[in-house]
Amino acid sequence: MNPKKPLDPFFWLTVVCGSVVVAFILLPLIQMMAQPSLQDLKEAIQDPAVRRSIWLSIYTSGLAAFISFTIGTPFAYLLARRDFPGKKFVESIIDLPIMIPHPIVGIAILGLAGKNHWLGHLMHQVGIYVMGTVTGIVTVLTFVALPFYVNTVKAGFEAIPVRLEHVSRSLGASPAKTFLRVTFPLASRSMLVGIIMCCARAISEFGAVVIVAYHPMIAPVLIYERFTAYGLKYSQPVAVWLILVCLVLFLLLRIVTGQRGSKTAAGKKPS
Amino acid sequence: MLRGLLVVLFLATGTFFPLSASAEPEGKLIIFHAGSLTVPFAKMEEIFETRYPKVDLLREAGGSTKMARMISELGKPADIMASADFAVIDKTLIPQNAKWNIRFATNQLVLCYTDTSRFADEVNQDNWYEILGRKGVIWGHSDPNLDPCGYRSLMVLQLAGKYYNRPGLYDQVMANRPEKNVRPKSVELVSLLETGHMDYAWEYLSVAIQHGLKYVKLPNEINLGNYNFDDFYKKAMVKVTGKKPGTWITRTGKSCTYGITMLEDAPNPEAAKAFLGFLMDPKGGLKILKDMGQPPFIPCRVPTAQMKAQLPTVLQKWVEVKN
Numbered sequence: 001m002n003p004k005k006p007l008d009p010f011f012w013l014t015v016v017c018g019s020v021v022v023a024f025i026l027l028p029l030i031q032m033m034a035q036p037s038l039q040d041l042k043e044a045i046q047d048p049a050v051r052r053s054i055w056l057s058i059y060t061s062g063l064a065a066f067i068s069f070t071i072g073t074p075f076a077y078l079l080a081r082r083d084f085p086g087k088k089f090v091e092s093i094i095d096l097p098i099m100i101p102h103p104i105v106g107i108a109i110l111g112l113a114g115k116n117h118w119l120g121h122l123m124h125q126v127g128i129y130v131m132g133t134v135t136g137i138v139t140v141l142t143f144v145a146l147p148f149y150v151n152t153v154k155a156g157f158e159a160i161p162v163r164l165e166h167v168s169r170s171l172g173a174s175p176a177k178t179f180l181r182v183t184f185p186l187a188s189r190s191m192l193v194g195i196i197m198c199c200a201r202a203i204s205e206f207g208a209v210v211i212v213a214y215h216p217m218i219a220p221v222l223i224y225e226r227f228t229a230y231g232l233k234y235s236q237p238v239a240v241w242l243i244l245v246c247l248v249l250f251l252l253l254r255i256v257t258g259q260r261g262s263k264t265a266a267g268k269k270p271s
Numbered sequence: 272m273l274r275g276l277l278v279v280l281f282l283a284t285g286t287f288f289p290l291s292a293s294a295e296p297e298g299k300l301i302i303f304h305a306g307s308l309t310v311p312f313a314k315m316e317e318i319f320e321t322r323y324p325k326v327d328l329l330r331e332a333g334g335s336t337k338m339a340r341m342i343s344e345l346g347k348p349a350d351i352m353a354s355a356d357f358a359v360i361d362k363t364l365i366p367q368n369a370k371w372n373i374r375f376a377t378n379q380l381v382l383c384y385t386d387t388s389r390f391a392d393e394v395n396q397d398n399w400y401e402i403l404g405r406k407g408v409i410w411g412h413s414d415p416n417l418d419p420c421g422y423r424s425l426m427v428l429q430l431a432g433k434y435y436n437r438p439g440l441y442d443q444v445m446a447n448r449p450e451k452n453v454r455p456k457s458v459e460l461v462s463l464l465e466t467g468h469m470d471y472a473w474e475y476l477s478v479a480i481q482h483g484l485k486y487v488k489l490p491n492e493i494n495l496g497n498y499n500f501d502d503f504y505k506k507a508m509v510k511v512t513g514k515k516p517g518t519w520i521t522r523t524g525k526s527c528t529y530g531i532t533m534l535e536d537a538p539n540p541e542a543a544k545a546f547l548g549f550l551m552d553p554k555g556g557l558k559i560l561k562d563m564g565q566p567p568f569i570p571c572r573v574p575t576a577q578m579k580a581q582l583p584t585v586l587q588k589w590v591e592v593k594n
């Protein structure tokens with residue numbers, strides 16, 4: 001058996017396809033990142049509206065991820081551990097927000113939250129407004145990002161052997177205690193990955209948000225507004241900043257999860 | 272595989288359009304138009320496509336300023352551009368992307384509302400500005416920087432202050448309009464009215480009629496719909512963003528006049544000419560506009576004889592020279 005077969009056509013096919021994929025993703029991004037001069041970038045970041053929008057993007061996406069974490073974790077656990085009639089149906093409902101075109105999400109939420117709908121009427125009476133508010137932005141972002149969290153964490157829970165939970169239960173721990181002391185720590189890595197996925201999805205959302213809230217502007221809406229009002233030259237620097245900030249944030253999160261992951265991997269299971 | 276890939280890339284970049292056009296109009300015809308022209312242009316598309324079955328009319332609607340920028344800045348391919356303010360074509364597209372500009376219709380501003388709007392039962396021509404200032408009333412307009420309807424709404428408010436002789440009117444009313452009530456284009460406000468997120472919104476008369484909204488019709492002196500009052504309209508001035516962030520230009524009030532042009536590098540000039548001929552026919556497109564609340568100019572107008580000479584020959588019979 002020859003370990004080195006450099007001319008194997010299948011190997012080269014995979015390499016070629018791989019380079020096409022990488023080039024397809026990187027070329028437009030590099031082109032855009034390379035366009036603005038340092039002066040443009042400096043002017044952009046000195047603009048309070050730009051800083052405000054990037055911060056709002058991070059803040060609302062973080063909130064969406066936090067909400068997904070709070071209500072999505074127990075739900076993902078239920079889906080991973082229990083079988084019940086209609087489970088397949090429930091699972092496909094979770095995937096719906098991934099498939100629905102984004103503007104439709106915005107329109108649907110606006111329609112529900114308007115004064116002419118009983119729910120919206122109720123919300124208006126207690127002072128909850130969705131149009132043009134941070135509440136509205138977070139609602140939309142959670143809607144589109146939640147599936148990414150639930151699906152990731154569900155897979156994480158499924159990977160944890162049930163017998164570990166059984167051992168804990170047989171030693172006298174309650175289901176809640178077992179979840180908190182055994183399952184939760186073992187699944188923490190998948191939760192962090194889920195949070196990253198959820199944040200990433202939320203921060204990139206535009207179509208649904210622009211319908212619910214034009215002002216206050218999240219970064220993608222500001223980039224769009226800059227483009228329409230001033231043209232390409234003044235939207236690119238903002239886009240570059242958003243990409244840079246996101247890159248750093250996600251890199252940080254990756255590093256954090258990487259460390260935690262290797263610790264658990266070293267301590268619990270070799271993988 | 273490579274060919275498949277090329278096709279995918281081609282489609283992905285959206286550069287796929289017919290390479291040649293023959294004498295008989297056929298193929299794709301791309302029209303960019305103001306959001307407020309959506310309904311009449313949809314109707315025209317229907318009739319035009321039965322007349323020219325080989326042509327596939329593709330329309331893209333948006334704020335006129337934005338649409339013009341798509342052409343001048345991004346080089347998006349388009350055959351025809353119809354703007355809610357003919358001046359946008361003059362400023363953004365001529366001379367680089369277009370050579371002439373035909374004025375074909377007018378419009379006016381109205382204040383729209385629905386049955387469920389607060390104070391819907393008492394609003395009228397004399398008290399609307401007072402209602403817009405009331406606490407709890409949610410009203411909005413489109414973004415003056417992106418949509419001519421936006422700055423025109425502000426102009427109406429300024430003119431109203433002069434017409435009703437109430438100097439503080441503009442500031443009082445604007446104080447009751449948080450920034451979140453400003454949306455990119457005016458047609459969007461219709462759905463906010465219909466879902467009850469908003470009580471009142473500034474729209475063109477045509478939009479109000481096409482969407483079956485209730486509206487307050489304003490006096491000619493302030494509705495920006497009658498060019499005989501252009502001298503008074505001129506007194507309204509709105510600052511909108513200029514060419515770069517932090518710079519401003521001033522828009523001066525004038526009557527709402529729609530302009531249309533064919534782009535210099537139109538991918539399908541034959542079909543474009545056919546469509547323009549249909550649009551400017553008093554029994555064709557102009558009639559549709561008339562029925563839908565956008566009073567057309569019959570015949571359409573160009574400002575100079577020089578410009579008329581630059582029009583494609585087949586179109587010259589449909590226009591008169593009138594400034």
